[in-house]
Amino acid sequence: MIDYNPKDWFTFVFRLHKADTVRKLLPMIVAICLYSGLVAWLEAEVWKLSDDSRVKNISMLHSLLGFVISLLLAFRSNSAYDRWWEGRKLWGSLVNNSRNLALKMNALLPEEDRESRQLYRAMIPNYAFALKNHLRSQFKPEEFVAAGGLEAQHLDTTRHVPNQLASVLLRRAYSLQKQGVLTGEQLLSVNAELQSFTDICGACERILKTPIPFSYSVFLKKFIFFYVMTLPFGLAFSLGYFVIPAVAFVFFVLASMELIAEEIENPFGTDANDLPIDGISQNIRKHVEEIL
Amino acid sequence: MIDYNPKDWFTFVFRLHKADTVRKLLPMIVAICLYSGLVAWLEAEVWKLSDDSRVKNISMLHSLLGFVISLLLAFRSNSAYDRWWEGRKLWGSLVNNSRNLALKMNALLPEEDRESRQLYRAMIPNYAFALKNHLRSQFKPEEFVAAGGLEAQHLDTTRHVPNQLASVLLRRAYSLQKQGVLTGEQLLSVNAELQSFTDICGACERILKTPIPFSYSVFLKKFIFFYVMTLPFGLAFSLGYFVIPAVAFVFFVLASMELIAEEIENPFGTDANDLPIDGISQNIRKHVEEIL
Amino acid sequence: MIDYNPKDWFTFVFRLHKADTVRKLLPMIVAICLYSGLVAWLEAEVWKLSDDSRVKNISMLHSLLGFVISLLLAFRSNSAYDRWWEGRKLWGSLVNNSRNLALKMNALLPEEDRESRQLYRAMIPNYAFALKNHLRSQFKPEEFVAAGGLEAQHLDTTRHVPNQLASVLLRRAYSLQKQGVLTGEQLLSVNAELQSFTDICGACERILKTPIPFSYSVFLKKFIFFYVMTLPFGLAFSLGYFVIPAVAFVFFVLASMELIAEEIENPFGTDANDLPIDGISQNIRKHVEEIL
C-alpha cells in the first residue's frame, strides 16, 4: 500500500505515479485514439456522410446505456472495495486478537513459566507471518521464530501451515489447563482469541479464492468493449476530430474503474494498492514482544 | 465455479465461454434482430411515416424510463450478489468451524481415545458433504466415511440428514463430558463450533428456498419485455436499419443482468457461476484429516 | 409465498398471476388512460396549441425530476426488501435455534426423563406456531400440542402468548439445573438458544409495527401522483394519442414499485409475497419431532 497525503491535489493530478491507471492503460489509450481518428476520417473523408445521416443518432444509444454502464461500474467498485475493506478489517482483527491474547497470557502465566511465555511470544507473531505467506502461496523460514522446541524445519510446508501454528497455540492452552496452571474459567476467557486465528485465516482464504462471479466479469468487459468501440461512430459526426480525446477520455474513465476494481479485489498481494500486510505482521511482532 | 484470471481482457471479450450470457441469449437476440428489422421496414416502406411523425418521440419515454430500469437492475444484481456472497461466507464459516473443532478436539481428546478421535475425524467432513448433497436434494453414500459404528446405510435418508450428523457430533461431546473426559468449561469452549453446523445449514436452506419476492420477478421481466419491444418504434425513426444491432445490444445488456442475477441467486447448484462447494467439502476433509 | 421457477420468462411476461401488480393496478391504469386521452384531445382539438407553445417544454421538468423519483423508489424498494429479508432471516434463525435446542436437549436429557423430553418436543414447535399467530393477531388452539400439563386453554390469550411459552422453556431448563439433571455449564451451553426465542419475537414485532416513516410514505405518494398527472400535458404535445399507452406504462412502472414495496414491507401476513411462515412452523415441528 502506498502512504499518501490525500489532500495534496497538485501531485495527484500531474504526476504519473507507478500505480496510476493512466500508466497501465496508456497502450490501450493510444490504440483507441488511432481507432477513433480512423473512424472520424472515414466518416468525413471516405463515406462523406450527409448532415442528416442516421449514423449521427447512434449517440442516442450511448446515452441510453450510459446509466446502465455507470451503475454496473458502481456496483463493481462497491463489491471490490468491500472485499478490500473486509480484508483490512480481518487483519485489524488479527492485530487485536494477537494483542489481547498476549495481554491475557502475560497476566495469566506465572512469571516463572518462561517456556510458555516464550512460546506465545514467538508463535502469536509467527501466525501472522505464516498467514501472510500462506495468502501469497509461499513459505519464508526466515520469518519464523523458533520456540518451545518448534523450529521452521519442523513445519510440514506441504500441509496448511497456519493450521499447524494454530494447533500449537490451542494445545498449549488446553495442556496448561490440564496441568492446573489455568483454571477452567481462565481457559474460557482466552477461548475467543484462540479460535479467532483460524476464523481470520478462513475468511482471508475466502476473499482470495472467490473473485466476483465469472459471468459479471465477462459481461462487464464485453459491455465496456462494445460501448467504447461503437462510441466514435456517433460522436465523430458531432465532434469531428475532437472525437479522439473524447473517446480516449471515456475509455480512460470506464476502464480505470474496472482496472482498480480488479486490483483491489484481491488485497493480499504486493500490488501498489494492496494491504500492507508485511507491515502489519511486523507490528504484531513488535507489540507482542513489548507485552509478553 | 470457474477459475479465471480477471486481468485477461482479450479472451473475455472475444471468446464465447460456456457460461457466457451471449451464448444463452443467442436465440432471443436473433429473434429481437428480426423483430427490429421488421419494425424498421414497416416504418420506412409500408407506413412511410413523415419526418415529423409523433412516432419519433416515443424515444422520450425510453430515456425517461431508462433510469428506473437501470436502478431496478442494479437493485436486482445487488440482492442476487448478496445472496451469492452470503452463501460463500456460510461455507467459509463451515470451513473455519470444522477446522477449529478439529483443532480443539485434537488438543482435548486423550491420545488413547482413538474411537472419539476417529469419530470427529470422519463426521466433521461428513457433515460438509451431507450439507452439500442436502442442498442439491441428493444423498451420496460414497461420500460418507463410516466411524463410531455409524455407516451410510444407518442414516435415514427420508429425514433431514445433516441434522442426524449434527446430533452425532453433539451427543458425543456431551457424553464425553458426562464421562468426565471433558470438563464443563472444556465443553463450553467447543459449544460455539458444535452449534454452528446447524446454524450454517439453516442459513443455506434459507438462501436456497427464498428467491427474490415473486412480484419483483414478474414485474422486472414484464418491464424488460415491454421496454425492449417498444424500443424499435422510436429508434427506427432515427436510426433506420441501424436499429437492428442497437436494439439487440440494449436487449443483451438488460437481459444479461437479469439472467446473471437469476443464476447466482441460488449459489449451491452446479452451474458455471455456482460456488465450488464440492471442492470446499474436499478441502474440509483434507484439512481435518491433517489435524486430527 | 409463491413457489416459482425464476427462469421461466414466458409465463412471467404473458400470464396475469393473482399477485401480479398489473391486476391490482388495472382500474387505476384504465383511469389514467382515459385522463391522458382527455388531455391529448383537449390539447389537439380544443386548445389547438401551436407548435411552439410552451406547454411542450413541461417535459423538461419530468426528465429533471425523473432521477429523483427513480432514486426515491430505489431507496423505497431497498428498505422494504431489507425488512422482508430480515424477517426471513429471523424465521431462519428460529428454525436453527429450535433445531439446536432439540439436538442439545436430546443429548442432555436422560432417556428416562420422558416428561421433559415430551415438554421440549411439544413446546419448541408450539413457540413457532404461537409466534406466527401472534404476528397475525390471532390464536389457534388447534395448532397447540399439550405437554407437561400445559394445554391450550391454560394460556391467557389476553396476554402475550409467546412470552408464556418462552417462560415454560426457560423455567424447565433452570429447574432441571436446580434438580442437578443439568450442570451449570450444560445450562450455559443452551442459554443462547433459550433466549433467542424472545429476541426473534421482539424483532418480528419491530418489523410488523414500524413501517417506513410516515412522511416518506406521504411524500412519495404525492410525488408519484403529481408526476403522473402532469406527465400527459408535456408528452401529449410530442406523442399525440400515443400518450395514452406511454403515460399508462410510466404509471404502471412507478406505482408497481411502490405497491410491491408496501406489500413486502410487512412480510408476516398471508399475501402472495409474504413469507411462508406457516410452512416454516410445520417444518420446525417435523424436524424437532424427528430429533427428540
Next chain:
Amino acid sequence: MIDYNPKDWFTFVFRLHKADTVRKLLPMIVAICLYSGLVAWLEAEVWKLSDDSRVKNISMLHSLLGFVISLLLAFRSNSAYDRWWEGRKLWGSLVNNSRNLALKMNALLPEEDRESRQLYRAMIPNYAFALKNHLRSQFKPEEFVAAGGLEAQHLDTTRHVPNQLASVLLRRAYSLQKQGVLTGEQLLSVNAELQSFTDICGACERILKTPIPFSYSVFLKKFIFFYVMTLPFGLAFSLGYFVIPAVAFVFFVLASMELIAEEIENPFGTDANDLPIDGISQNIRKHVEEIL
C-alpha cells in the same frame, strides 16, 4: 409516530396531514412562486430576451447537476433512515432484553424472595422510562415505580439517571450470587441482558448527539438553495409563466427530502415521525409485570 395504513392512497394524496412536508414548506413554496413569477415577468416583459438568448441554455447546467443533487439527497435519506432504523432496533432490543431478563429472573428467583422479584419487576421498566426521559433531557418522577427502598427522590437527577438504575440491576444480581441465591453459571446466564441496558443507552446517546457531519449539512443546503434560485432563469424561457408551478414543485421535492431527513435523523423526540418510545416503555412495563 403516526399509525397509518400504507395502502390508503387517497387520503395520502389529498389530505394535508399535520406531519406533511407540504404544510411545513408552504411559506417557502409561496415565496418561491412569487420569485419565479418575478423572474418570468422580468425575462418576458423587462429584458425582452430574444429567442436565441444564451439565458435559455442555463438549463443545461441544471440537468448536468441534477444527477449530483439527486444522489446527494439519496445519500442523505439513506443515512438519516439508517439512524432512525438503528434507533428502532435499539429500542426493540431493549424490549427483548427486558423480557428475557424478567423471564430468567422469574425462573431463577425463589418464589419467597418477594423483595428481589419486586425490585426487578419495578426497575426493568423504570430503566426504559428513565432512558426515554434521559434522551429528551427531562426527568419524570411520576413514571418511576419505587421498589427495594429506592424512590424517585433518591435518584440524583444532576447525574446520569439510567446509569444509576443499571447499577441497581447489576448490584442486586451480583449480591444474589454472593449470597448463594444464584450460582456462578446462573449469573453468567443473565450477564448479557444485564450489560445490554448500558450498551443500548450509549448507542441511543450516540445517535442523539451525532448528526450528519456539519460540512455535509451546510453544503447540501447551499446546493439546494442555489440550484432552486437559478432554476427559473433557464426554465422561464422555455415555460413562460408555467415556470411558477414547475419551480415550486422541484423545490417541494428537493426540500422535502432534506426536511424529512432532518426530522428522522434524531428519532427520540416527539415529532410526528419519531419513534413511539413512550408506547414501547409502557409495553415493557406491561409485559414485565405479566411475567414477574
Next chain:
Amino acid sequence: MIDYNPKDWFTFVFRLHKADTVRKLLPMIVAICLYSGLVAWLEAEVWKLSDDSRVKNISMLHSLLGFVISLLLAFRSNSAYDRWWEGRKLWGSLVNNSRNLALKMNALLPEEDRESRQLYRAMIPNYAFALKNHLRSQFKPEEFVAAGGLEAQHLDTTRHVPNQLASVLLRRAYSLQKQGVLTGEQLLSVNAELQSFTDICGACERILKTPIPFSYSVFLKKFIFFYVMTLPFGLAFSLGYFVIPAVAFVFFVLASMELIAEEIENPFGTDANDLPIDGISQNIRKHVEEIL
C-alpha cells in the same frame, strides 16, 4: 465537531462558517472563474467560432460522463461517511464498555478494597484519554490520573501507551481472581469489557491508517480536474460569459464532495468535522467517577 441546529436554514445558506467548503475552495473558485472567462473570450473574440462549430458538441461528453462522476462521488462520500460513523460507533462502544466495567467493578469489588476501586476509577478514563492522544500521535501527561502506584512518568511513551494501560486493567482483574476476590464466573462476566478496549483501539488505528485505496484517490482527482477543465469549452458556446458562474458552481459542487470526504475519512483529528473525542473522553471520566 461543531454543534449545530440542522433545521436553521438561513445561517447555513448565507453565513460562511469556518468549516464551510466555500471558504477553502475560494482561491480555486476564483482561478476557475478566470479560466472560464478566458475560454469564453477566446471562443467569442479570438477564434470567432461559427454557430455550427463542433466545439459546441463537447457538452455531449460532459453529460455522458456526468453520471459516472456523480456515482463515483456518491461512492466516495459513502465510504468516507462509513468510516466516520464507524469511528463514532467505536467511541460510543468505548463509552459503553467503560461504564459497564465501572458498574460491574462497583458491584464486584468489596467496599474496603479502596485501592482496586481507585485503580479502575482512574485507569478506565485514562485509557480513553491515552487512546485519543495515541490517535493524534501525542502524549499528554496532564490527562493521566495516577493510581495504584502507576504515574504518568512510568509509562514508556516510546511504546504503545494504550496497550500498557490495557495490561494494567487486565492484570488487576486476573490477580483479583487469583487472590479469590473474584470467582471464576465473575471474571468471565467482565471478560468482554476487558478485551473490548484493545479491540476498539485496533479498529481506530485501522481507520486512521487506511485511507481509500491510492488508485481511487488519484483517479478521482484526475477525473474531476479534466472534467472541469474541459467544461468551459462546450458550455461557453451555449452560455457565453454566463459560463463563468456555471463552471464555478459545478466545480464547487464536485470539489466540495471530494473535500468533505477527505476531511471526514480520518475522523480522529481536530478538524471542524472530526469526532468530539476530547469531549467523549471527559464524559467517560465524569461518568466513571460518578459510578465508582
